[in-house]
Structures are given as C-alpha cells and as structure tokens.
Amino acid sequence: MRKNLLLILVAIICSTAIYAQIPANIPNNGLLAWYPFNGNPNDESGNNKHLTNYNSTLVPDRFGKANSAYLINGGNYSYLYRSSSFPFGNDSSFTISVWINRNSNTSGRVAVQDQFYSGTNNRFFYGFCVDSLFTFYAREQLGISLGNSQVCQTSYSTGIWISFVGVYDNKVMKLYKNGILVDADTLNTTLSIGSTHTPFYIGDIYLGMIDDVAVWDRVLTPAEILSLYGTCSSLVINSPEDTTLSIMEDAAFVATGYGYCTYKWQMKQGNNFVDISNGGQYSGATSDTLIISNLEYQDDGMRVRCIIKNGLCRDT
Structure with missing residues (x-):
C-alpha cells in the first residue's frame, strides 16, 4: 500500500488544475x-x-x-x-x-x-x-x-x-x-x-x-x-497516471502541454512547493517527464507537481 500511495497523490495533484474556469490571460475586469x-x-x-x-x-x-x-x-x-x-x-x-x-x-x-x-x-x-x-x-x-x-x-x-x-x-x-x-x-x-x-x-x-x-x-x-x-485555454493534455513500483525502481511522471511549452517540476516541503533540480535521484526537472531513480522508503508520500507555461500563460 505504501508503494502505491506515492503515485496516487501525484496524479491527484496534477490533474486538478485541468478544470480551471477562465485562463489568467483573459482579463476578468469588464x-x-x-x-x-x-x-x-x-x-x-x-x-x-x-x-x-x-x-x-x-x-x-x-x-x-x-x-x-x-x-x-x-x-x-x-x-x-x-x-x-x-x-x-x-x-x-x-x-x-x-x-x-x-x-x-x-x-x-x-x-x-x-x-x-x-x-x-x-x-x-x-x-x-x-x-x-x-x-x-x-x-x-x-x-x-x-x-x-x-x-x-x-x-x-x-x-x-x-x-x-x-x-x-x-x-x-x-x-x-x-x-x-x-x-x-x-x-x-x-x-x-x-x-x-x-x-x-x-x-x-x-x-x-x-x-x-x-x-x-x-x-x-x-x-x-x-x-x-499568448492564449492558453487549458494547457494540460496528459497528467500522471497511477503506477505500482518497487523499492530501487525508477518512477517516471509525464505532464504534457499544448503547443511549445516549458516545464518546471516541484515537490512539496512543509506547506510549500519548491523547485526540483536535476541531480541525485532526479532528472528531467525542466522537461515534460520527471524521473525519480532508485526509489527509497523515504520517498513514500512524496507530493510533486508540474508548472506548465506557454508564452504568457501557465497551468499546473
């Protein structure tokens, strides 16, 4: 159960942003x-x-x-x-x-x-x-x-x-x-x-x-x-899916956006999300695919998200 929990939390966090009402680049005033x-x-x-x-x-x-x-x-x-x-x-x-x-x-x-x-x-x-x-x-x-x-x-x-x-x-x-x-x-x-x-x-x-x-x-x-x-209705095409992995295996999370997009993966520490940097377990921190290598027990419960930008727009 512990191994599944990591991936389920990730999928929920990344998919909720798909249902945004009005994009940030559409002015609400007037x-x-x-x-x-x-x-x-x-x-x-x-x-x-x-x-x-x-x-x-x-x-x-x-x-x-x-x-x-x-x-x-x-x-x-x-x-x-x-x-x-x-x-x-x-x-x-x-x-x-x-x-x-x-x-x-x-x-x-x-x-x-x-x-x-x-x-x-x-x-x-x-x-x-x-x-x-x-x-x-x-x-x-x-x-x-x-x-x-x-x-x-x-x-x-x-x-x-x-x-x-x-x-x-x-x-x-x-x-x-x-x-x-x-x-x-x-x-x-x-x-x-x-x-x-x-x-x-x-x-x-x-x-x-x-x-x-x-x-x-x-x-x-x-x-x-x-x-x-720089329109971005909803940028998200694909969000991470639930996956069952074992200790020492590699996890891959994919969040694909429309058009030419930039990506930034973050992890939650305390009450805030902080940027993930490439190195150690992590690679692809600024791509559409984040790789976490050699999963350990301490990775259980990790929560991550991806910020997707296209021009002047962003989605998560």
Missing part, C-alpha cells in the same frame, strides 16, 4: 462574454450569454484540442447566434477579440457582428468582417441607405490561426493582429444609435474556423491584448 467553444457555444464568463449553433461544426482548435473551435461553412444558415446584443454606442468603450483560420480570402461578410435598431429603422453596426482584408468597423444605416462609417483594416494569411482584437474608445478605433497594433482611426461624425438590441452573430456568411471570441465593456491595455495572443 468581461461581458467569453466563448472558448469547449464542446459547445456557451459563454464561460459566468454571465450566461450563451449562443445557439446553427449548422456549424465543432473542430480542433489551434492547439489540436478536439471539439474546441467552430467551422462555419460559408452559407446563409451556418452561424452562432444570440438573440440580444451588447449595449454599445458612439461614446462607449469596448473591446472584441477573436481567433480565425480561413480557408480562403474570398468574400465572406461577417466574422463577428452586432447591430442596433431604433424606432426609425436606423441601425448602428460594429464588429469584424473579412474578405481580402480583415476589417474592424463601425457604421450606421439610415433606413435603407448607408450612412457614415469608419473602418480599420489589415491583410491576413489563410490556413493559419490569427488573433484579432478591435478596440473602440469614444469614436477612436484600433485594430490589433497577433497582439500588435496594425491600424487606427477616429470617427469624424456622430452615428445614429437605436435603442433596440438585435441579434449578435458569429460567422454569418463566413467560410473558415473561429475560436475564443470575447467581449469587454472597456478598453483593454496593449499588455492585456498581447497576453490574449
């Missing part, structure tokens, strides 16, 4: 909705602004994690939808973030869109659209006529995942690609804003994959936007 698409279109910010899926298909995300992004097929009836939108206007401050991977740069109207109506049928549109360029826009429509508008645009490549963040701050618009500011502009007029909130769409007439959509009711800082590019 977060209205966050859609990581972990097997469904639910809002995991805690605000319950869930989406409904219409004919979109779950696919692997940029880390290769199954059923963690949506493929939109480019038709009129393939999108994610919420019946009411977010209450933004001319003088608002807000941020929208999205990851996309397009199959082609042919015309595809909207990746993320929101719109307001008024009693006079005026509309205020804002959001992202894509064709040969990626566009962050704000515009008005007066009845059936297009009114004033402003856009920020940038080029993009197909077949790869790209992070885009749009910031709107009292008519000042900024567009970030992979954490870097690529365009900025200022509205030179006041747009007509309606009072009735209409649907919020993700992927209406859009061909490609979409993931990690988030909306804030404030301007994110450049550092926060850069951290979004």
Whole structure:
C-alpha cells in the first residue's frame, strides 16, 4: 500500500488544475462574454450569454484540442447566434477579440457582428468582417441607405490561426493582429444609435474556423491584448497516471502541454512547493517527464507537481 500511495497523490495533484474556469490571460475586469467553444457555444464568463449553433461544426482548435473551435461553412444558415446584443454606442468603450483560420480570402461578410435598431429603422453596426482584408468597423444605416462609417483594416494569411482584437474608445478605433497594433482611426461624425438590441452573430456568411471570441465593456491595455495572443485555454493534455513500483525502481511522471511549452517540476516541503533540480535521484526537472531513480522508503508520500507555461500563460 505504501508503494502505491506515492503515485496516487501525484496524479491527484496534477490533474486538478485541468478544470480551471477562465485562463489568467483573459482579463476578468469588464468581461461581458467569453466563448472558448469547449464542446459547445456557451459563454464561460459566468454571465450566461450563451449562443445557439446553427449548422456549424465543432473542430480542433489551434492547439489540436478536439471539439474546441467552430467551422462555419460559408452559407446563409451556418452561424452562432444570440438573440440580444451588447449595449454599445458612439461614446462607449469596448473591446472584441477573436481567433480565425480561413480557408480562403474570398468574400465572406461577417466574422463577428452586432447591430442596433431604433424606432426609425436606423441601425448602428460594429464588429469584424473579412474578405481580402480583415476589417474592424463601425457604421450606421439610415433606413435603407448607408450612412457614415469608419473602418480599420489589415491583410491576413489563410490556413493559419490569427488573433484579432478591435478596440473602440469614444469614436477612436484600433485594430490589433497577433497582439500588435496594425491600424487606427477616429470617427469624424456622430452615428445614429437605436435603442433596440438585435441579434449578435458569429460567422454569418463566413467560410473558415473561429475560436475564443470575447467581449469587454472597456478598453483593454496593449499588455492585456498581447497576453490574449499568448492564449492558453487549458494547457494540460496528459497528467500522471497511477503506477505500482518497487523499492530501487525508477518512477517516471509525464505532464504534457499544448503547443511549445516549458516545464518546471516541484515537490512539496512543509506547506510549500519548491523547485526540483536535476541531480541525485532526479532528472528531467525542466522537461515534460520527471524521473525519480532508485526509489527509497523515504520517498513514500512524496507530493510533486508540474508548472506548465506557454508564452504568457501557465497551468499546473
């Protein structure tokens, strides 16, 4: 029983971190909705602004994690939808973030869109659209006529995942690609804003994959936007498994993360965890596999964990 106890404790400690709610690189302050698409279109910010899926298909995300992004097929009836939108206007401050991977740069109207109506049928549109360029826009429509508008645009490549963040701050618009500011502009007029909130769409007439959509009711800082590019939903793929070993045998613990990760193994001493260094019984202290050689009676009850980092993110 003593020999099994060592490994059981390790497995429990390492696996508990997989169930974290919001990653550290997703700012909580002002977060209205966050859609990581972990097997469904639910809002995991805690605000319950869930989406409904219409004919979109779950696919692997940029880390290769199954059923963690949506493929939109480019038709009129393939999108994610919420019946009411977010209450933004001319003088608002807000941020929208999205990851996309397009199959082609042919015309595809909207990746993320929101719109307001008024009693006079005026509309205020804002959001992202894509064709040969990626566009962050704000515009008005007066009845059936297009009114004033402003856009920020940038080029993009197909077949790869790209992070885009749009910031709107009292008519000042900024567009970030992979954490870097690529365009900025200022509205030179006041747009007509309606009072009735209409649907919020993700992927209406859009061909490609979409993931990690988030909306804030404030301007994110450049550092926060850069951290979004270092996304780490849950980094852990594999955590240690229970194993039965005998004295003088070697123990191997594996904790694999998504993408290019760094690893640091620690052991518990008293109330704290301290770093393990290579030497003596230990090897692989900064890799995904920790080896403890020649197990001894004094190793019984040892508790270890692995800290996994990917860019600006960490998991345990």
